[in-house]
Amino acid sequence: xxxxxxxxxxxxxxxxxxxxxxxxxxxxxxxxxxxxxxxxxxxxxxxxxxxxxxxxxxxxxxxxxxxxxxxxxxxxxxxxxxxxxxxxxxxxxxxxxxxxxxxxxxxxxxxxxxxxxxxxxxxxxxxxxxxxxxxxxxxxxxxxxxxxxxxxxxxxxxxxxxxxxxxxxxxxxxxxxxxxxxxxxxxxxxxxxxxxxxxxxxxxxxxxxxxxxxxxxxxxxxxxxxxxxxxxxxxxxxxxxxxxxxxxxxxxxxxxxxxxxxxxxxxxxxxxxxxxxxxxxxxxxxxxxxxx
Amino acid sequence: xxxxxxxxxxxxxxxxxxxxxxxxxxxxxxxxxxxxxxxxxxxxxxxxxxxxxxxxxxxxxxxxxxxxxxxxxxxxxxxxxxxxxxxxxxxxxxxxxxxxxxxxxxxxxxxxxxxxxxxxxxxxxxxxxxxxxxxxxxxxxxxxxxxxxxxxxxxxxxxxxxxxxxxxxxxxxxxxxxxxxxxxxxxxxxxxxxxxxxxxxxxxxxxxxxxxxxxxxxxxxxxxxxxxxxxxxxxxxxxxxxxxxxxxxxxxxxxxxxxxxxxxxxxxxxxxxxxxxxxxxxxxxxx
Amino acid sequence: xxxxxxxxxxxxxxxxxxxxxxxxxxxxxxxxxxxxxxxxxxxxxxxxxxxxxxxxxxxxxxxxxxxxxxxxxxxxxxxxxxxxxxxxxxxxxxxxxxxxxxxxxxxxxxxxxxxxxxxxxxxxxxxxxxxxxxxxxxxxxxxxxxxxxxxxxxxxxxxxxxxxxxxxxxxxxxxxxxxxxxxxxxxxxxxxxxxxxxxxxxxxxxxxxxxxxxxxxxxxxxxxxxxxxxxxxxxxxxxxxxxxxxxxxxxxxxxxxxxxxxxxxxx
Numbered sequence: 001x002x003x004x005x006x007x008x009x010x011x012x013x014x015x016x017x018x019x020x021x022x023x024x025x026x027x028x029x030x031x032x033x034x035x036x037x038x039x040x041x042x043x044x045x046x047x048x049x050x051x052x053x054x055x056x057x058x059x060x061x062x063x064x065x066x067x068x069x070x071x072x073x074x075x076x077x078x079x080x081x082x083x084x085x086x087x088x089x090x091x092x093x094x095x096x097x098x099x100x101x102x103x104x105x106x107x108x109x110x111x112x113x114x115x116x117x118x119x120x121x122x123x124x125x126x127x128x129x130x131x132x133x134x135x136x137x138x139x140x141x142x143x144x145x146x147x148x149x150x151x152x153x154x155x156x157x158x159x160x161x162x163x164x165x166x167x168x169x170x171x172x173x174x175x176x177x178x179x180x181x182x183x184x185x186x187x188x189x190x191x192x193x194x195x196x197x198x199x200x201x202x203x204x205x206x207x208x209x210x211x212x213x214x215x216x217x218x219x220x221x222x223x224x225x226x227x228x229x230x231x232x233x234x235x236x237x238x239x240x241x242x243x244x245x246x247x248x249x250x251x252x253x254x255x256x257x258x259x260x261x262x263x264x265x266x267x268x269x270x271x272x273x274x275x276x277x278x279x280x281x282x283x284x285x286x287x288x289x290x291x292x
Numbered sequence: 293x294x295x296x297x298x299x300x301x302x303x304x305x306x307x308x309x310x311x312x313x314x315x316x317x318x319x320x321x322x323x324x325x326x327x328x329x330x331x332x333x334x335x336x337x338x339x340x341x342x343x344x345x346x347x348x349x350x351x352x353x354x355x356x357x358x359x360x361x362x363x364x365x366x367x368x369x370x371x372x373x374x375x376x377x378x379x380x381x382x383x384x385x386x387x388x389x390x391x392x393x394x395x396x397x398x399x400x401x402x403x404x405x406x407x408x409x410x411x412x413x414x415x416x417x418x419x420x421x422x423x424x425x426x427x428x429x430x431x432x433x434x435x436x437x438x439x440x441x442x443x444x445x446x447x448x449x450x451x452x453x454x455x456x457x458x459x460x461x462x463x464x465x466x467x468x469x470x471x472x473x474x475x476x477x478x479x480x481x482x483x484x485x486x487x488x489x490x491x492x493x494x495x496x497x498x499x500x501x502x503x504x505x506x507x508x509x510x511x512x513x514x515x516x517x518x519x520x521x522x523x524x525x526x527x528x529x530x531x532x533x534x535x536x537x538x539x540x541x542x543x544x545x546x547x548x549x550x551x552x553x554x555x556x557x558x559x560x561x562x563x564x565x566x567x568x569x570x571x572x573x574x575x576x577x578x579x
Numbered sequence: 580x581x582x583x584x585x586x587x588x589x590x591x592x593x594x595x596x597x598x599x600x601x602x603x604x605x606x607x608x609x610x611x612x613x614x615x616x617x618x619x620x621x622x623x624x625x626x627x628x629x630x631x632x633x634x635x636x637x638x639x640x641x642x643x644x645x646x647x648x649x650x651x652x653x654x655x656x657x658x659x660x661x662x663x664x665x666x667x668x669x670x671x672x673x674x675x676x677x678x679x680x681x682x683x684x685x686x687x688x689x690x691x692x693x694x695x696x697x698x699x700x701x702x703x704x705x706x707x708x709x710x711x712x713x714x715x716x717x718x719x720x721x722x723x724x725x726x727x728x729x730x731x732x733x734x735x736x737x738x739x740x741x742x743x744x745x746x747x748x749x750x751x752x753x754x755x756x757x758x759x760x761x762x763x764x765x766x767x768x769x770x771x772x773x774x775x776x777x778x779x780x781x782x783x784x785x786x787x788x789x790x791x792x793x794x795x796x797x798x799x800x801x802x803x804x805x806x807x808x809x810x811x812x813x814x815x816x817x818x819x820x821x822x823x824x825x826x827x828x829x830x831x832x833x834x835x836x837x838x839x840x841x842x843x844x845x846x
Contacts, residue, residue, distance in 0.1 A: 088660075295673075302827055
């Protein structure tokens with residue numbers, strides 16, 4: 001049983017002038033327990049539609065999703081999930097602490113646990129000073145952090161985060177990345193969407209790339225980075241003279257053998273590779289070509 | 293599943309409730325109450341430029357109320373009408389909108405025959421005449437009232453002259469001359485009611501006129517009998533039964549207001565109902 | 580049903596912290612302070628007029644409160660995207676809708692109770708100063724105010740249904756107001772059509788009017804004002820019918836609201 005399972009999900013909207021819009025087409029993926037899964041795609045690719053379907057807010061035209069084996073259409077499936085919607089907005093008339101209390105109640109936590117957990121997550125997300133102010137007065141970044149706080153309140157096993165880094169300043173981004181890494185250490189499963197490739201490289205185990213409602217690729221981050229290696233930049237020092245050499249991937253063995261026989265010393269070897277962004281752009285442009 | 297069941301259960305209960313409820317609402321004991329209408333200048337202040345609408349609303353309210361009373365009377369139910377409130381409400385309406393024809397028409401319709409508030413009605417009509425300077429109906433009403441109810445033929449003739457001038461209608465001119473004489477008043481009244489009836493579409497008012505016409509026709513037929521009796525016997529009859537016994541009329545007609553006809557000491561036909569609602573000892577009905 | 584309670588207290592908080600409610604309480608206070616003054620306008624029936632004014636004030640204020648709070652409830656949470664986070668919690672949409680309904684309903688009843696109590700004070704004061712021929716029938720007054728409260732809770736369920744379908748203020752607001760007026764007139768129109776006059780209109784129109792009568796609410800069922808104003812006898816039958824009618828109609832409206840909101844896509 002996977003933490004999250006999405007099976008041949010399709011969603012078709014009836015757009016303006018009765019034009020059909022396929023937001024999702026035959027999307028299948030699973031998120032394994034304990035992994036951090038990045039869901040990467042350009043704006044409007046269907047990331048949020050997928051997540052909303054998983055959270056039971058949208059009914060799919062075909063296919064289904066389940067969380068820890070429970071169908072996403074049941075409200076109880078969300079008991080072990082911490083969910084952060086995209087650009088969240090919370091009841092403005094409540095204070096941060098009151099909102100957390102409300103969230104805790106819906107997870108049937110008792111009062112002392114709610115108080116304890118609220119303190120913990122507020123502190124973690126640096127919101128303690130604003131906890132007793134109405135949400136009305138929060139900045140965008142504070143609301144985003146409160147969103148993460150309410151998702152963490154009941155210590156769920158699966159996190160579903162829709163663009164968790166958006167609206168945050170660099171400090172906030174660093175904080176959130178740190179939190180995600182810590183959650184992974186605790187063995188939590190995290191499924192998050194983003195359109196920023198750098199975020200994926202830093203925290204994810206696996207990544208799924210979505211474009212125009214179709215899942216284009218799913219792989220481990222490691223594989224992608226590995227397959228992206230085009231050659232190696234090798235710094236060699238020969239008789240006190242340092243030089244940089246670029247060696248193709250298939251010539252590395254040969255080069256190293258040559259090197260051993262010579263008196264040169266290898267100072268540094270760096271793989272010269274396409275990064276996640278290049279990989280992503282590749283896939284998206286391929287999709288564009290195939291569409292044409 | 294449970295939800296669907298609950299919904300169906302509610303729907304069935306609703307449908308099965310609507311059958312007795314509809315019947316109950318149809319027969320529900322409606323307490324017919326006109327109630328109180330606020331004073332004119334208080335209303336004028338509050339209503340602002342909607343006061344014409346408020347005036348119309350007041351008239352319609354009284355009209356509906358009175359219509360219900362007439363219908364109840366038809367079904368032999370005794371209701372003591374709130375005549376005081378009715379009149380006050382209409383007065384308020386006339387102050388809010390002195391040009392509203394309905395106010396005068398209805399005041400004339402409601403407060404003359406059964407209630408005999410002729411002086412008040414004519415005062416209201418005078419007030420109306422100051423505003424509706426082109427309207428021949430108001431002096432016509434007032435003239436009729438003066439002649440028929442008050443027997444004040446001088447005043448009546450003056451009103452009728454005014455009505456004739458305004459209308460330029462032959463009928464008014466001929467009526468103006470006829471109002472100088474007392475004889476044949478009931479026939480004139482019948483004509484007057486026809487005039488009123490032609491100027492309304494409201495079923496309830498038409499009902500009311502039918503009531504009056506029925507009563508008038510009954511009175512006229514008895515009066516004819518009395519006149520014939522006097523002509524042939526030389527003495528007036530002491531009771532209506534005498535005329536029937538003498539064969540001048542077939543039977544004593546029914547008073548639509550529920551009273552019984554009798555002759556007063558002058559030999560004029562009268563009824564115990566005084567031709568008014570809620571006065572006659574009518575049998576009680578549960579309806 | 581724990582979550583139901585959550586939404587209930589959440590909505591109560593929302594309403595109590597709403598500025599609209601504060602303005603509203605001010606209006607209520609002003610209206611009831613003015614009632615004794617306006618009652619003096621009648622020299623003949625001060626007591627009756629004061630009861631009339633109190634009942635009308637209660638009815639009017641409850642109407643405004645019901646329409647405003649009911650018509651701006653569900654869709655607003657959707658439009659402000661509160662639901663995106665709320666419905667990501669392990670709660671069902673039924674709990675959300677029913678929690679909202681109960682909170683507003685309880686506030687309607689509570690304001691009816693408060694205003695009823697204030698009315699009693701006002702009427703007592705007036706009867707002390709201008710004693711009337713007939714004593715006030717307090718039980719009837721209580722029944723009239725309760726029936727009114729039921730009426731508005733029922734209207735609320737209708738407003739809520741509209742607001743679960745809408746994406747803006749206009750549909751639920753104007754639709755509930757129209758339903759309110761139609762519901763007030765339905766009995767009169769039905770009586771008219773069922774009576775003598777009905778024979779003159781075409782069969783098809785008569786059938787349509789009858790069908791509409793059975794579908795739209797009939798607020799005449801809850802009208803017991805005249806008995807309160809003139810202390811007329813009040814039988815148990817109309818009260819009994821009013822309660823049954825309220826339960827069935829409100830229940831159906833709530834089922835439809837939940838159904839409609841369940842079907843709604845929160846894009």
